[in-house]
Amino acid sequence: MDGNICITDMFSKTKASRIVYKFDQPLFCLNTEKNDLILAGSKDGTLIEFSTITKKITRTKVHSDIIRSIIYHNQKKIITCGDDNKVISIDRSSKKTKEILVANNFLQDIIIIKDKLYAAGYDGVILHHQL
16 A cells, blocks of 8 residues: 555557656555545545545544545535545545544445435444434
């Protein structure tokens, strides 16, 4: 884990990769639900947003430890979970953060089904929260 985001053209003959972002912390998760935006969660709890079109990079310190999962919610928010036992919502325009769930153990993954957030903990417990 070196903290690089690389893009590979799987359909070219050379399958060439290029590094589009370098970070001093290892990256633990990615999300690309929007075609032009790559989200990455780092070991130090930083959320990295990289636009493949404008090349703009935004870093927001969200967690105090590893970010394990990143998802979009209603195109206005990004929700993350991590090793600090928290689920945090980030407003995409203001970058304000809000703690929406706290667990007894670190959280590995999150999903949203019908406006209900589910978080899976390392201890096997699945928590839920109405959004």
